[in-house]
Amino acid sequence: MKKYHLLFLVTILFSTSTVFSQDIKSVKEQRRQAAKVDTVYTLEERSNMGVWLNQRVNEMSLTDEVREEYDAIVFSRIFEMSRLNDKDKHYTDQEIQDKFDEVVDNMNADVKKILTTEQYINHLENFAEIERSVYKKFDWKD
DSSP, rough: HHHHHHHHHHHHHHHHHHHHHHHHHHHHHHHHHHOOOSSOOOOOHHHHHHHHHHHHHHHHHOOOOHHHHHHHHHHHHHHHHTTBBBGGGOHHHOOOOOHHHHHHHHHHHHHHTTHHHHHHHHHHHHHHHHHHHHHHHHHHOO
16 A cells, blocks of 8 residues: 555656646746747748849849858848847837848948949949838838
């Protein structure tokens, strides 16, 4: 009889520890979900924008070296932009817009250093299309 009580007690202890570990995971999962990025564009929209931008940049006739540097600058800045609306940053809509404009200005200053005047104008025209799209998606005013 003692054996059954001990077995019963051990079973209860293991089952409660399992329940507590599931609660801990769900709390962690809830935190991750709360801070999850609320993306502005669907995967298809991002893909289409990427193809469009790549075609436009190809038209700029950059050398391999300049193209590599250009892509590094633009994609790192686009990544920064994509993280501005993370929920864990607690930015207001106006703060997101201000920070977005700041990142765009910094990107433009960086690429201006490596492009010819004609290429830089082309870059500004290309990225203006993306900016208008973001402004429209967020319903921002100029």
